[in-house]
Amino acid sequence: MTVEWYIVLSSLLFATGAIGILIRRSPMVILLCLELMLNAGNLALVAFSRMVGNGEGQVFAVIVMVVAACEVVVGLGLIVAIFRRRLPLNVDDLRELRG
Amino acid sequence: MSATAWAWLVLLFPLLGSVVIALGYRALPQKAAGAIGTLAIGLSFACGVAATVSLLGDETHARHHASSLWDYASAAGLDIELGIFVDPLSIFMVLVVTGVSTLIHLYSFGYMQSDEGYHRFFSYLNFFVFSMLLLVLAGNFVLLTVGWAFVGFASYALISFWYRRETATRAGMKAFVINVVGDIGLVLAAFLIFRELGSFDYGEVFEKAPEVFATNEWTIVAICLLLLVGAFAKSAQLPLHTWLPDAMEGPTPVSALIHAATMVTAGVYLIARTHPLFELAPTAADVAAITGLATLLVAGTMALVMTDLKRAIAYSTMSQIGYMVMGVSIGAYSAGMFHLMTHAFFKALLFMAAGSIIAAMANDQNIDRMSGFGKAMRFTSITFVCGALALAAFPGTSGFFSKDEILAFAGARGGMYAAMMVLGYAGALLTAVYSFRLVFRILPGRPCPEAQELIETGHVAHEAPKNPATGEPEDTDVGFPGSEHHIAERNWPMRAAMAVLAVLALVGGLVQIPGVDHVITNFLEPVFEESALAHIHPSAGTEWLGLAVGAAISLLGIGIAYLFYVAQPGRSRQLETRLRPLHTLFANKWYFDELIDVLVVRPALAIGRFANRVFERVVVDGLVSGTEGTVRGASGVVRGVQSGFVRGYALLLFAGFAGLALYFLLASS
Numbered sequence: 001m002t003v004e005w006y007i008v009l010s011s012l013l014f015a016t017g018a019i020g021i022l023i024r025r026s027p028m029v030i031l032l033c034l035e036l037m038l039n040a041g042n043l044a045l046v047a048f049s050r051m052v053g054n055g056e057g058q059v060f061a062v063i064v065m066v067v068a069a070c071e072v073v074v075g076l077g078l079i080v081a082i083f084r085r086r087l088p089l090n091v092d093d094l095r096e097l098r099g
Numbered sequence: 100m101s102a103t104a105w106a107w108l109v110l111l112f113p114l115l116g117s118v119v120i121a122l123g124y125r126a127l128p129q130k131a132a133g134a135i136g137t138l139a140i141g142l143s144f145a146c147g148v149a150a151t152v153s154l155l156g157d158e159t160h161a162r163h164h165a166s167s168l169w170d171y172a173s174a175a176g177l178d179i180e181l182g183i184f185v186d187p188l189s190i191f192m193v194l195v196v197t198g199v200s201t202l203i204h205l206y207s208f209g210y211m212q213s214d215e216g217y218h219r220f221f222s223y224l225n226f227f228v229f230s231m232l233l234l235v236l237a238g239n240f241v242l243l244t245v246g247w248a249f250v251g252f253a254s255y256a257l258i259s260f261w262y263r264r265e266t267a268t269r270a271g272m273k274a275f276v277i278n279v280v281g282d283i284g285l286v287l288a289a290f291l292i293f294r295e296l297g298s299f300d301y302g303e304v305f306e307k308a309p310e311v312f313a314t315n316e317w318t319i320v321a322i323c324l325l326l327l328v329g330a331f332a333k334s335a336q337l338p339l340h341t342w343l344p345d346a347m348e349g350p351t352p353v354s355a356l357i358h359a360a361t362m363v364t365a366g367v368y369l370i371a372r373t374h375p376l377f378e379l380a381p382t383a384a385d386v387a388a389i390t391g392l393a394t395l396l397v398a399g400t401m402a403l404v405m406t407d408l409k410r411a412i413a414y415s416t417m418s419q420i421g422y423m424v425m426g427v428s429i430g431a432y433s434a435g436m437f438h439l440m441t442h443a444f445f446k447a448l449l450f451m452a453a454g455s456i457i458a459a460m461a462n463d464q465n466i467d468r469m470s471g472f473g474k475a476m477r478f479t480s481i482t483f484v485c486g487a488l489a490l491a492a493f494p495g496t497s498g499f500f501s502k503d504e505i506l507a508f509a510g511a512r513g514g515m516y517a518a519m520m521v522l523g524y525a526g527a528l529l530t531a532v533y534s535f536r537l538v539f540r541i542l543p544g545r546p547c548p549e550a551q552e553l554i555e556t557g558h559v560a561h562e563a564p565k566n567p568a569t570g571e572p573e574d575t576d577v578g579f580p581g582s583e584h585h586i587a588e589r590n591w592p593m594r595a596a597m598a599v600l601a602v603l604a605l606v607g608g609l610v611q612i613p614g615v616d617h618v619i620t621n622f623l624e625p626v627f628e629e630s631a632l633a634h635i636h637p638s639a640g641t642e643w644l645g646l647a648v649g650a651a652i653s654l655l656g657i658g659i660a661y662l663f664y665v666a667q668p669g670r671s672r673q674l675e676t677r678l679r680p681l682h683t684l685f686a687n688k689w690y691f692d693e694l695i696d697v698l699v700v701r702p703a704l705a706i707g708r709f710a711n712r713v714f715e716r717v718v719v720d721g722l723v724s725g726t727e728g729t730v731r732g733a734s735g736v737v738r739g740v741q742s743g744f745v746r747g748y749a750l751l752l753f754a755g756f757a758g759l760a761l762y763f764l765l766a767s768s
Contacts, residue, residue: 021749030745095743 006047013040025090027082031075038068102157103166105150106185109193110232112143117225124218133211136221137204140228144197151190162187162625165238165302176297184238184301188626191436191619192235192368199360199443200228202596206451207352209590210458213583220260220350227253231361235368239299240289243369247285247329250362251278257357258349270345277342281332285369288325291318305375312379323376323383326369330387334366335417336394336424341691343417347409351454354409359416359450360443367423367439371432378430378631385515387428392519392526395421397689399529403536404685408453408464411537415490416446418530422505422523429516430632431508433620437611438505440619441497445489445604451587451597452483456541458584459559460549466537471546475553478594479587480542482601487538489604491531491657494650500608502527507613507645511637524652531656539664559584613646614639 013036020033042061049057082089116139120132127135154162167182183189204224211220230253234246252275259271293299295318296307312319330336335343346358357363370377370387377384395418402414419442426435456472456479457464473480489496492503506527509520552558587593610618627633637645663671675682684690740751 018749018753022746022753025746091745094745098741098743 003047003051007044010040010044010047013037013043025092027075027079027089027091030091031072031079034071034075035068038064038071100149100153101164101166102150102153102185102190103164103183105146105153106183106190106193106236107166107168108146109143109150109197110183110229110236112139112146113225113229113232115139117222117229120218120225121222124222127218129212129217132218132221133204133208136225137201137208139225140197140201140204143228143232144194144201147190147193147197150185151194154185154187154190159625163302165300167238171241177293179241179299180239181242182238182300183236183242185236186626187623188368188371188436189235191440191623193232195440195443196228196231196235196361199447199600200224200231200356202599203352203356203360203447203451205592206355206454206596207350209592210352210454210585211350212585212590214350216260220257223253223256223260224352224356227257227357227362231365234365238301240285240292240301240304241299244282244285244289247333247365248282250357250365251275251282251333254278254346254357254362257353258346260349260353264348267348270342270348274342274346277339278332280339281329284325284328284332288322288329291322291325295322301372305373308375308379314379315382316379319376320380320383323373323380324386326373326376327383327387327390330366330369330424331390332366333369334363334420334424336366336390336421337397338691338695340394340398340417341688341695344410344413344688347407347413351409351450351457354413355447355450355454358413359446363416363420364423364439364443367420367427367435370424370427371436374427374430374432374627374630377428384428384430388425388516388519391421391424391426391428392522393421394418395425395526396522396529399526399533400685401688402533403529404682406465406467408457408466408469408537408541409450410464411466411533412446412449412453415449415530415533416442418526419446419490422502422526425519425523426505426508429509429512429519430630430635431505432627432630433623434501434504434508436623437619438498438501441489441501441604441607444600444607445486445496445498448482448597448600448604449486449490451593451600452479452486455479455585455587455593455597456483459553459586460547461559461584463549466540469541469547469550470544471542471550473542475546475550476586476588478597482587482597483542484538485601485604487534489607490534492527492649492653493657494646494653495608496605497603497607497609499646499649499653500611500613503645503649504611504613504642506649507637507642508635510641510645511635512632524648527649528652528656528659531653532660535657535660536664539660543665559586559589613637613642 017033017037045057045061163186165184167180171179230249237243255271255275259268261267296304332339398414398417402411405411423435423438489498492499506520506523509516
């Protein structure tokens with residue numbers, strides 16, 4: 001298999017994630033879409049790593065997974081906190097940052 | 100211990116007393132606060148005596164010591180030290196200040212008993228004594244200015260002591276503002292001295308001054324005139340005197356201590372201290388002498404017609420300080436300091452006695468309502484008469500010797516100064532008349548209701564407290580006039596303090612009798628021996644002649660007062676109607692307040708209003724709101740983007756990223 005297929009799949013996954021973030025309102029789904037985008041990146045990294053023939057890309061992928069794990073912890077924590085305070089789980093309602 | 104070590108202790112005790120009373124006012128019982136305050140000053144006086152003894156142990160020409168605790172600032176050519184200068188002049192002042200202060204603290208211990216602000220009062224009073232001692236012991240012009248400003252503040256705080264009384268707070272502000280005018284003069288003088296001589300230190304300045312300045316060069320005249328601005332403001336000389344009568348709004352012990360015995364004499368001390376400079380600028384010294392003379396005459400006429408007891412005594416204080424300023428300006432240094440000392444005794448005594456009478460009058464100060472206190476308050480009356488005798492220079496009393504010594508010196512210098520002597524004797528006549536006017540109006544005669552009450556029931560008059568100046572009912576939350584008034588007859592601390600001062604007022608002059616002894620002249624001699632005027636000594640014969648003239652004038656004045664107020668009581672009214680314009684002029688204080696109002700206050704207010712209307716509203720507001728408008732307009736453009744939708748931000752992020760990627764793709768191909 002050539003590397004192009006991996007890149008196409010990765011791009012599709014990334015686009016799916018990006019569109020999900022733009023159109024969905026549930027913070028839970030947005031978090032999942034973020035994961036999707038990160039993993040699309042991971043896929044591309046690993047694919048290129050194989051194409052080049054060394055392991056450096058895979059090291060990056062592992063680091064991205066660690067960052068993703070941290071991000072999930074913070075994100076889920078926020079969601080739980082929002083839920084506990086009985087605020088609506090809808091990102092459009094949380095717009096205190098409006099200028 | 101050396102003299103300087105004792106002098107540092109002199110400074111330490113009042114400061115400690117002030118801090119301890121101020122910080123411990125919750126824990127300390129009232130009596131303890133008063134006791135600590137009095138004791139601190141007493142200890143300070145004891146240290147002053149010890150310093151004197153130590154100083155007298157030195158050889159005559161080595162009786163000056165400088166001592167420094169640390170350097171404030173030490174830079175190229177500038178060296179400012181926290182340093183004191185101990186010589187007979189400063190020690191003399193220390194003894195007068197601490198001695199009289201101890202007695203006045205003792206008096207206040209009884210007099211202020213019912214005041215809610217008792218602790219505050221003693222804390223302020225101790226702070227004042229500390230500031231005054233700092234002023235007299237300072238070893239350079241910087242520390243002098245610090246002490247100078249501190250006493251100004253203490254005076255302000257104590258004049259406005261009853262701060263719910265509007266007239267008192269206004270009087271405090273007036274005193275503060277006029278004193279600041281003086282402070283500016285002093286500071287500018289210090290700057291000029293530093294520019295010309297490169298030092299702030301007394302020793303160095305006085306040593307270098309004759310080498311740098313020619314006699315009457317304009318710089319030294321300017322320096323001395325600026326010093327005089329400071330001295331005149333502090334010592335209530337024309338035309339900066341208007342704060343002193345108003346300062347009588349403060350409690351009576353304050354009037355006795357600050358506005359009679361000590362602080363107002365700071366100007367006299369300053370002129371005596373900087374006499375090497377004044378001798379290089381005879382023009383400035385003459386200005387001072389003429390101002391002193393004018394003040395003593397003008398204030399004398401005002402004291403003649405005042406109906407407010409404390410204000411009448413305040414004008415008399417101005418007049419007596421006029422004598423001192425004239426004395427130290429014409430070169431009669433030790434005579435001026437001698438008069439300063441005797442005046443501190445008899446004027447503090449007069450104020451104390453007046454305080455006792457005012458308390459018996461339930462805080463009314465109008466002498467038109469007072470009469471017959473001779474029978475009602477024997478002790479107070481006797482001490483009041485002692486003070487008045489000394490003030491009127493009755494033969495043998497302290498004021499008799501000190502005042503005549505100044506005038507004798509003026510006569511011995513001759514020329515213009517002889518004319519000053521003649522006018523000085525005219526002032527002495529005024530002094531005798533106005534002091535016994537008070538005595539004859541208050542003490543003899545049919546007792547007024549308050550005095551009658553005291554005689555019959557033994558009760559001190561009680562009345563709803565009112566402001567003596569305006570008659571408004573007073574807020575008693577912050578103390579006096581509290582529920583009780585205290586008179587010397589019922590209060591041993593007041594009596595003790597007044598008794599000591601009465602004795603001193605009567606016999607204090609005996610230390611310096613022409614041709615017999617010269618205690619003060621000898622003590623101060625090391626300070627003034629290098630003065631060019633030191634060789635002028637009126638001969639004992641002329642001095643005795645002067646004393647005889649003084650005695651005659653004093654007796655004449657008392658006689659006139661007797662004639663007008665006792666023998667033919669209606670006569671003073673007659674004279675008043677016949678000399679209506681003159682009486683109006685005197686009673687309105689020569690319109691000095693109005694003059695200053697027109698010349699200074701109104702223009703200042705007008706400038707302020709102009710600045711508010713034009714500068715503030717148009718220029719400043721325009722700049723500020725212009726800047727604000729620009730920022731607001733610019734931010735309006737950006738604000739639209741901040742929608743608060745997370746998805747909106749994400750879209751912007753993606754769009755931006757896509758845009759960048761597109762750009763690089765296009766650029767690379």
